Amino acid sequence: MAEEKVSRRDFLLYAMGGWAAVGLGGVLYAMYKTWEPLPEVKAAGVVKFDLSKVKPGQMKVVQWRGKPVFVLRLTPEMKKCSNRVIKNEYVVVVGICTHLGCIPNWEPDRQIFKCPCHGGEYDACGVNTFGPPPRPLDIPPFKIEGNTIVLGEAGPEYEKMMKG
Amino acid sequence: MEKKGGFMGWLDKRLAVDSLWKVMMSEYYLPKNINFLWSFGVLTMLVFVILVISGIFVLMYYKPDSHMAFDSVNKTIMMDVAYGWVFRHVHAVAASIMFLVLFVHMGRGIYYGSYKAPREVVWVTGFILFVLMAATAFTGYLLPWGQMSYWAAQTITTLFSKIPFIGPDLVIWIRGNYIVEDATLTRFFALHVTLLPALILVFTAVHLYAVRIVGSNNEDGIPMTKEEKKEKGIPFWPVFMSKEYFVMSVFLLFFFYLVFFNYNFAMDPINFQPADYLQTPPHIYPEWYFLAFYEVLRGFFFSEALGLIAFVLSMFIPLFLPWLDTSPYPYVSGKHRPMFKVIWWIFVADFVALTILGKLPPTGLFAWIGFVTSIIYFIFFIALPIIAAIEKKKVATGGGR
Numbered sequence: 393m394a395e396e397k398v399s400r401r402d403f404l405l406y407a408m409g410g411w412a413a414v415g416l417g418g419v420l421y422a423m424y425k426t427w428e429p430l431p432e433v434k435a436a437g438v439v440k441f442d443l444s445k446v447k448p449g450q451m452k453v454v455q456w457r458g459k460p461v462f463v464l465r466l467t468p469e470m471k472k473c474s475n476r477v478i479k480n481e482y483v484v485v486v487g488i489c490t491h492l493g494c495i496p497n498w499e500p501d502r503q504i505f506k507c508p509c510h511g512g513e514y515d516a517c518g519v520n521t522f523g524p525p526p527r528p529l530d531i532p533p534f535k536i537e538g539n540t541i542v543l544g545e546a547g548p549e550y551e552k553m554m555k556g
Numbered sequence: 557m558e559k560k561g562g563f564m565g566w567l568d569k570r571l572a573v574d575s576l577w578k579v580m581m582s583e584y585y586l587p588k589n590i591n592f593l594w595s596f597g598v599l600t601m602l603v604f605v606i607l608v609i610s611g612i613f614v615l616m617y618y619k620p621d622s623h624m625a626f627d628s629v630n631k632t633i634m635m636d637v638a639y640g641w642v643f644r645h646v647h648a649v650a651a652s653i654m655f656l657v658l659f660v661h662m663g664r665g666i667y668y669g670s671y672k673a674p675r676e677v678v679w680v681t682g683f684i685l686f687v688l689m690a691a692t693a694f695t696g697y698l699l700p701w702g703q704m705s706y707w708a709a710q711t712i713t714t715l716f717s718k719i720p721f722i723g724p725d726l727v728i729w730i731r732g733n734y735i736v737e738d739a740t741l742t743r744f745f746a747l748h749v750t751l752l753p754a755l756i757l758v759f760t761a762v763h764l765y766a767v768r769i770v771g772s773n774n775e776d777g778i779p780m781t782k783e784e785k786k787e788k789g790i791p792f793w794p795v796f797m798s799k800e801y802f803v804m805s806v807f808l809l810f811f812f813y814l815v816f817f818n819y820n821f822a823m824d825p826i827n828f829q830p831a832d833y834l835q836t837p838p839h840i841y842p843e844w845y846f847l848a849f850y851e852v853l854r855g856f857f858f859s860e861a862l863g864l865i866a867f868v869l870s871m872f873i874p875l876f877l878p879w880l881d882t883s884p885y886p887y888v889s890g891k892h893r894p895m896f897k898v899i900w901w902i903f904v905a906d907f908v909a910l911t912i913l914g915k916l917p918p919t920g921l922f923a924w925i926g927f928v929t930s931i932i933y934f935i936f937f938i939a940l941p942i943i944a945a946i947e948k949k950k951v952a953t954g955g956g957r
Contacts (some may be wrong), residue, residue: 429731493717509839510918
């Protein structure tokens with residue numbers, strides 16, 4: 393009876409199993425898609441900000457995709473930031489600690505960003521100098537239009553910064 | 557056995573409730589040499605029932621919407637609903653006390669070797685229950701939409717972004733947004749009130765079933781057969797339960813003292829500010845029952861990757877206790893294992909120290925103490941196989957017992 397290994401019943405079982413697997417896959421895929429951000433969230437869009445509104449030495453917070461973006465205008469006395477500065481005087485970084493996602497505070501007297509959660513510190517350029525943060529504060533994709541910065545669109549300045 | 561008539565007889569014919577009752581309650585024999593710490597299993601059940609009932613009442617007025625959640629809890633339930641404050645405080649205090657009871661229950665299990673053969677399944681299902689409770693507490697904590705609960709959710713979900721390759725996308729998927737937002741609240745709400753409690757019920761059933769099969773351990777860790785227990789032991793129902801009623805009464809005194817006079821211990825003042833996703837509170841820390849694991853996470857303050865690995869390990873390493881401790885002693889209880897006793901007490905002291913440190917700011921000396929205590933946490937698990945090996949040698953040379 394060796395040649396009758398796959399009987400009619402076995403075949404039906406395999407067919408049903410295969411079909412059920414397809415169904416299960418579809419269900420799992422639908423479940424996966426259900427938890428994705430809604431279209432309106434995805435289209436969170438592009439934020440424009442006039443850089444000249446920030447006075448030298450001042451730090452302003454711009455909201456982008458629900459995240460705070462720090463815009464710090466450096467004064468000539470402040471630390472120079474190679475390759476992390478826009479138009480030679482603006483530091484634009486996502487204000488979310490690269491460790492666990494808290495929002496660091498700008499301490500003007502020490503000229504650092506200090507994260508309250510786990511004591512991480514970043515210098516004025518947003519580069520991590522102490523504590524658990526593994527990397528500098530992220531730079532959001534941006535485009536420069538005159539004095540206006542467009543957050544959420546990667547322009548040539550941004551591409552250059554990411555490469556160098 | 558002569559069958560009784562009436563409704564119970566009718567039901568027994570259809571559902572065999574008599575046999576079930578015997579296996580689960582009246583013919584489940586417990587050894588006499590167990591102490592009050594064995595009562596904490598029943599206490600977890602009691603607290604779970606309190607949580608479900610108070611939860612249902614809180615649920616009736618809660619609004620799972622990021623614009624309404626904070627007020628529905630802090631205004632509607634606390635001020636407008638008659639006795640709403642009782643249910644809120646009962647729910648919050650019970651959630652907190654659940655972990656105290658669980659820690660004692662697990663600590664007792666570890667000290668007396670209740671995780672060892674043949675009780676591995678009891679230990680594993682119990683550990684799964686602990687993880688499910690932690691997930692339930694975490695998802696429930698976000699619901700009042702206060703500052704502390706919001707930032708707890710923000711940081712803990714960010715942890716997933718450290719998983720290689722899929723991390724950043726995974727976090728957005730879990731949150732349903734780039735930050736913790738309404739989508740996160742509603743899905744946490746759904747998990748907190750449906751799936752997670754249902755899973756807890758299922759695993760509680762398996763946990764209890766597993767205990768009924770292998771029987772309860774005892775203070776001396778003497779292995780006893782079912783027959784021996786039947787002769788020397790006491791039935792769970794009604795004899796052992798009569799003692800449990802006393803323990804439950806004392807526990808409820810303590811519990812309602814907390815609910816009515818000291819409910820604040822479970823509530824952080826910062827959580828009475830509505831969630832603000834542009835402002836992190838100056839110090840953020842989890843609820844007290846997660847502080848020890850949280851301290852392990854930041855204990856390795858100089859390296860993010862090490863801290864994360866240690867954190868995940870600290871949560872899940874207890875699962876492997878039955879296989880780390882391969883001691884050949886016939887008495888599995890820590891009572892008769894001097895070396896085990898020492899490291900167990902060091903472990904408990906270290907866990908308390910981690911819990912305290914977790915609340916302190918992570919700077920200067922505290923950072924270093926946190927680092928040392930984090931390492932001591934793991935020494936217990938590393939020492940177990942070593943102690944077991946020494947004990948093996950002792951048994952071979954006729955020492956031990």
